[in-house]
Amino acid sequence: MAYSNLNQNLVDTGTPPIPEAANWLSAYDGxxxxxxxxxxxxxxDPPPSEFLERIAFAARSADAxxxxxxxxxxxxxxxxxxxxxxxxxxxIGFEEVAITAGCNQAFFVSVMAVAAAGDxxxxxxxxxxxxxxxxxxxxxxxxxxPLHAETGFVPAVADAAALLxxxxxxxxxxTPNNPTGAVYPSExxxxxxxxxxxxxxxxxxxxxxxxxxxxDAAPDGLFKDPRWRETVVSLxxxxxxxxxxxxxxxxxxxxxxxxxxxxxxxxCLQICPxxxxxxxxxxALENLSNWRLETRAEIAxxxxxxxxxxxxxxxxxxxxxxxxxxxxxxxxxGVKASAVAERLAKECGLLALPGSYFGPGxxxxxxxxxxNVGRSTIEQIPDRxxxxxxxxxxxxxxxxxxxxG
Numbered sequence: 001m002a003y004s005n006l007n008q009n010l011v012d013t014g015t016p017p018i019p020e021a022a023n024w025l026s027a028y029d030g031x032x033x034x035x036x037x038x039x040x041x042x043x044x045d046p047p048p049s050e051f052l053e054r055i056a057f058a059a060r061s062a063d064a065x066x067x068x069x070x071x072x073x074x075x076x077x078x079x080x081x082x083x084x085x086x087x088x089x090x091x092i093g094f095e096e097v098a099i100t101a102g103c104n105q106a107f108f109v110s111v112m113a114v115a116a117a118g119d120x121x122x123x124x125x126x127x128x129x130x131x132x133x134x135x136x137x138x139x140x141x142x143x144x145x146p147l148h149a150e151t152g153f154v155p156a157v158a159d160a161a162a163l164l165x166x167x168x169x170x171x172x173x174x175t176p177n178n179p180t181g182a183v184y185p186s187e188x189x190x191x192x193x194x195x196x197x198x199x200x201x202x203x204x205x206x207x208x209x210x211x212x213x214x215x216d217a218a219p220d221g222l223f224k225d226p227r228w229r230e231t232v233v234s235l236x237x238x239x240x241x242x243x244x245x246x247x248x249x250x251x252x253x254x255x256x257x258x259x260x261x262x263x264x265x266x267x268c269l270q271i272c273p274x275x276x277x278x279x280x281x282x283x284a285l286e287n288l289s290n291w292r293l294e295t296r297a298e299i300a301x302x303x304x305x306x307x308x309x310x311x312x313x314x315x316x317x318x319x320x321x322x323x324x325x326x327x328x329x330x331x332x333x334g335v336k337a338s339a340v341a342e343r344l345a346k347e348c349g350l351l352a353l354p355g356s357y358f359g360p361g362x363x364x365x366x367x368x369x370x371x372n373v374g375r376s377t378i379e380q381i382p383d384r385x386x387x388x389x390x391x392x393x394x395x396x397x398x399x400x401x402x403x404x405g
Contacts, residue, residue: 009117013136017129017357024345032387035349036377041178041324043243044372045298048291051242051284058279068272070263072099072251079282080236080251087210090223095256098266099273103208103237103250108134109265110233110252114202115140115169121204122163122171124155126327126358126365128178128206143168144359149319153180153327157191164195170202171195175219176209179358179367181322183213189220196231208237208250209323211292212371214300229255238277240324241292242284247277299324299371302378306370309381316385324371328352329364332393337363339393350384 018040025035046052058064071077077097084092100106107130115121117139123131125144135142145160147153160171171192175184189205196203203222210219222228234253239245254262306326310316315331330340337354344366345351353369355362370378 007137009139010137013133014129016133017353021341021345021351021353021357024342025349025351027346028349030349032349032384033380035345035351036373036380036384037351038368038370038373039351039353040372041240041369042245042372043240044302044374045243045295047243047284048288051280051288054280054283055244055247055276059276061279064275064279066275068275068278070266070272071097071259072273073275073278075282076278079285083285084223084234084253087218088220088223089218092223092253093256096229096253096259098252098254098259098262099278100250100252100266101270101273102239102245102248103206103235104130104134105248105269106235106250106252107131107204107206109262109269110202110204110235110254111135111138111140111170112265113258113262114204114233118167119169120165120167122160122168124172124174124177125360126153126179126355126362128174129357131172131174131206132359141167145171146361147180147182149327149329153177153182153320154184154188155192157188157195160192161195164199164201168199168201170204172204172206174206174208176207176213176323177320177325178208178323179325179353179355180320180327181325182320183322184220186218186220189222190225193222193225193227193231197227201231202233203231204233204235206235208235208240210236211241212296212299212323214296214322223253233258238281242281242288243295244277247274249273249277249281302370302373302375305375305378306368306381309378310385312382313385319365324369326368326370327355328366328368330366333364335363335393337366341366344384344388347389348384348387350381 021039028035076099078094081092081094081097120141120143122145123142124147132142145155192203222232236251238249303321317329318326319329320327337356341352341354352366355365
């Protein structure tokens with residue numbers, strides 16, 4: 001049914017793509033074994049039982065039933081500020097941290113604070129589709145900053161500078177990146193701080209997958225630069241790092257004056273973040289360091305297993321891999337990524353997301369999220385690709401007009 005009396009910005013916003021892709025698996029007949037779902041970036045393993053018990057205990061308390069602070073419980077904000085100070089090797093205060101209902105909400109409220117309908121935000125392309133959806137429904141132009149396989153999908157500050165005008169109020173960076181997995185070098189991020197500072201705009205850095213880098217270096221040096229408080233908004237996800245996506249907890253780090261303005265939005269959207277997991281997370285931040293390191297090491301092994309799985313299929317080229325994701329170039333030039341992904345799901349039971357879900361010019365790629373499955377599952381990928389007909393996109397598909405993006 002079409003509605004003519006709804007917010008047209010919302011009507012024109014694309015629908016969530018993962019459920020659409022998941023429907024393709026319903027046509028898979030199981031001939032090659034259980035379906036392999038590598039579509040969604042979710043933690044593949046649960047958190048330690050002691051952490052779950054502490055969340056359950058907190059949920060039974062009377063305090064958990066009451067409103068908390070708009071910006072999140074003081075205990076978690078204090079613990080997270082200390083964590084950030086350690087990670088970034090720079091002092092970050094309690095008043096510079098807010099807890100949100102997931103990192104998506106952190107992005108939503110950040111954008112609302114720095115841009116309004118009719119403004120523009122620079123968004124690296126390929127982009128995380130929820131970022132694009134957020135901007136669309138708010139009436140904010142998502143101006144693509146094209147990224148390229150030849151440069152590892154790392155953004156170039158010169159390209160960004162050429163796209164800036166008076167409409168642009170912020171630049172978004174996502175590192176480690178969704179969908180490509182690329183990790184932006186510190187010097188690149190620093191150059192974007194210089195650019196944003198020079199143009200008087202904000203730099204929103206989404207570091208949802210910060211804890212899944214393969215090295216121990218600080219993710220970037222932004223917080224060592226005292227100018228960050230004028231420019232930077234940093235986003236984080238407890239959901240990913242502590243394997244609790246259902247509890248919907250994220251965080252943002254920004255200057256105290258900016259957070260006070262964002263508090264107006266938070267008060268209307270969430271009143272306060274859900275409290276049971278907030279109550280348990282300070283303990284987790286202090287006591288689950290080894291588990292987090294082990295989780296990171298395991299996901300790195302899954303990335304290596306994914307590389308091994310595709311090694312005998314050079315036509316399926318890994319253009320970038322890191323954190324949770326591999327961004328793979330499929331071997332069918334001129335064929336829509338959605339056609340490749342759909343047929344791969346229906347005929348081989350392997351579900352990936354087409355690159356077209358992540359922006360224009362991405363029809364040569366598929367995103368596979370390997371972190372949510374074990375290595376034994378990843379090791380089945382070669383059998384699925386071997387079963388995919390090499391002539392799958394010949395004359396039959398040409399007649400159905402699948403060849404053109």
